[in-house]
Amino acid sequence: MNLDFNRRLSIAPMLDCTDRHERYFLRLISKHILLYSEMVVANAVLHAKPEQFLGHEPFEYPAVLQLGGSNPADLASASKLVEAAGFQEVNLNCGCPSDRVQNGNFGACLMKEKNVVADCFKAMQDAVSIPVSIKCRIGVDEFDSWEFFEDFIQTIRNAGCRIFIVHARKAWLQGLSPKENREVPPLHYDFVHRLKAQMPDLNISINGGIKTLDQIEEQLKDLDGVMVGREAYENPWFLHDADERIFNDIRPESDDPAKIAAGECRPATRKTLLEAYLPYVEKQIAEGCPMTILVKHLYGLFTGLPGARKFRQALSNGAPRAKGPAEAVTLVKNAMELVQEP
Numbered sequence: 186m187n188l189d190f191n192r193r194l195s196i197a198p199m200l201d202c203t204d205r206h207e208r209y210f211l212r213l214i215s216k217h218i219l220l221y222s223e224m225v226v227a228n229a230v231l232h233a234k235p236e237q238f239l240g241h242e243p244f245e246y247p248a249v250l251q252l253g254g255s256n257p258a259d260l261a262s263a264s265k266l267v268e269a270a271g272f273q274e275v276n277l278n279c280g281c282p283s284d285r286v287q288n289g290n291f292g293a294c295l296m297k298e299k300n301v302v303a304d305c306f307k308a309m310q311d312a313v314s315i316p317v318s319i320k321c322r323i324g325v326d327e328f329d330s331w332e333f334f335e336d337f338i339q340t341i342r343n344a345g346c347r348i349f350i351v352h353a354r355k356a357w358l359q360g361l362s363p364k365e366n367r368e369v370p371p372l373h374y375d376f377v378h379r380l381k382a383q384m385p386d387l388n389i390s391i392n393g394g395i396k397t398l399d400q401i402e403e404q405l406k407d408l409d410g411v412m413v414g415r416e417a418y419e420n421p422w423f424l425h426d427a428d429e430r431i432f433n434d435i436r437p438e439s440d441d442p443a444k445i446a447a448g449e450c451r452p453a454t455r456k457t458l459l460e461a462y463l464p465y466v467e468k469q470i471a472e473g474c475p476m477t478i479l480v481k482h483l484y485g486l487f488t489g490l491p492g493a494r495k496f497r498q499a500l501s502n503g504a505p506r507a508k509g510p511a512e513a514v515t516l517v518k519n520a521m522e523l524v525q526e527p
């Protein structure tokens with residue numbers, strides 16, 4: 186098991202976004218970012234074929250599978266499957282505010298149940314030898330004081346957890362949609378920094394509203410890691426220099442897609458990156474994956490460049506009609522021609 190990775194920069198779990206294809210695509214940009222899966226409900230993992238929720242390529246590593254749930258036994262059994270599937274870490278979601286998740290009594294509402302979280306963590310960590318981490322908020326509803334947050338983390342720490350990812354805003358469980366819950370409650374980075382200062386033995390990543398490598402470097406002066414969500418999905422090219430600046434891995438740039446897919450070089454341009462993704466698209470289409478799923482992750486690639494909108498439109502209009510691997514490749518190549526990249 187290769188545990189030779191660090192958490193200096195990770196990509197957030199995002200439902201309908203960070204599936205295996207997105208993770209593969211992001212891995213072509215950076216060799217070192219830690220990639221989180223979208224949340225998978227523990228019960229679903231237990232009752233599905235492994236390929237359905239745990240299928241992936243080793244090329245994605247280091248990768249983390251995020252579980253949702255609040256039943257220690259189910260989470261422990263699901264964690265075993267996650268480990269057997271090859272993931273380097275398993276994460277418990279204590280931050281998602283959606284109604285569906287609340288009805289299942291997990292996600293952010295677990296922050297009100299610190300002892301349940303501690304029991305879940307223990308059961309999961311006892312079941313596997315890979316690390317188990319917790320992703321949480323700084324509070325929930327009216328429970329938004331420093332003391333509440335500190336007590337929550339301390340309880341889980343006492344159960345043995347050492348890795349925390351903190352979305353630095355609280356969640357409002359009534360009245361705000363999941364989207365609003367990522368925007369309306371104010372960010373309090375100070376909570377996360379205070380936590381690290383007070384509990385330096387913990388590995389702490391900060392999350393929420395971070396969009397540039399400069400901001401990431403600033404946070405890393407005091408913290409162990411930064412997790413980025415929306416910016417990585419909507420504008421993935423911002424990660425272009427991440428290996429060099431965040432992980433001190435200086436590799437040459439190349440226009441050769443094969444060298445990028447082999448991890449030897451960094452893509453010199455966004456178009457080279459896309460070329461490097463194409464063999465994967467061909468393979469996935471041949472195995473029956475719909476083109477719409479494979480291309481939706483590309484919509485943000487040319488953000489800010491002339492023709493970016495036309496590129497997106499060409500993909501979204503053409504994807505439902507692209508039938509075989511050859512048609513899929515032609516679609517992407519034609520769409521690419523609509524963009525002017527400097």
Ligand SMILES: Cc1cc2nc3c(=O)[nH]c(=O)nc-3n(C[C@H](O)[C@H](O)[C@H](O)COP(=O)(O)O)c2cc1C
Binds near residue numbers: 199251279394395416
């Ligand atoms: C579309 C979408 C889906 C998300 N799904 C999850 C999820 O499955 N599990 C989770 O812990 N957080 C989820 N989140 C929250 C992100 O992981 C992250 O905490 C949040 O977007 C704040 O980070 P950002 O400002 O860098 O985007 C989701 C966010 C978005 C935008």
